[in-house]
Amino acid sequence: MVLMTMIARISDGLPLAASIQDDETIGRNIVNYQNQAKHLFRKMNVHSPSQMSIETDPFIFHILNDQQVCYLVLCEKSFSRRIAFSYLEDLQRQFQQDYMSRKAKKNFTDSRARRNLNQLNSELQDVQKIMVQNIDDVLQRGLAISGKS
Structure with missing residues (x-):
């Protein structure tokens, strides 16, 4: 199960979007996992691997880096790695489509x-x-x- 999703800029680690599953599985520790995710964002750079997984008991972070943007999902360890990265790729496509089209519109309407x-x-x-x-x-x-x- 996907417990938390975050998107951040790689250049400065600034979180751009976040979504948290309202679930008792993660409980009050959600702030701890959010802080871990933010720490990971700050450590990312252009030389970071495009895909990686990092264990944090009892969960796992799956990370996708693309075009200076980092997509992160926190899942249960039993959650399929393939599905997690498929989810991140869908998220990445949607984010780029929405963000780039808005940016282009702004340039032409500004x-x-x-x-x-x-x-x-x-x-x-x-x-x-x-x-x-x-x-x-x-x-x-x-x-x-x-x-x-």
């Missing part, structure tokens, strides 16, 4: 982002005009030199 894109386009057009003028100048010099020869 007036400041649109203004920045417009400013960038304007600057690129200015650079293009300058480059075209420089090329024309070089061609005119080449014609003038070949005309003198």
Whole structure:
């Protein structure tokens, strides 16, 4: 049985989301397991394995790291490792789908982002005009030199 699920950023260990099963199995020790999970998040880095399992009597943490995000589930030891990682992979896909789509929407609906894109386009057009003028100048010099020869 899944007892607790957490998602955190790997860069600083900041928890992004959490879900706790309301169950007497875990009891008052839930705070202890949450603290252990947060400690694990702080120890994660880009070189951490993409999948790992860590025992904490009488339970086990299964961890999936992907794209600077850590997905963690606390299960009973008897819970299938394969199912736990399948659950984490589903969670990872859903989190990325929801988060990335919201981030993309924000970039396109944010007036400041649109203004920045417009400013960038304007600057690129200015650079293009300058480059075209420089090329024309070089061609005119080449014609003038070949005309003198």
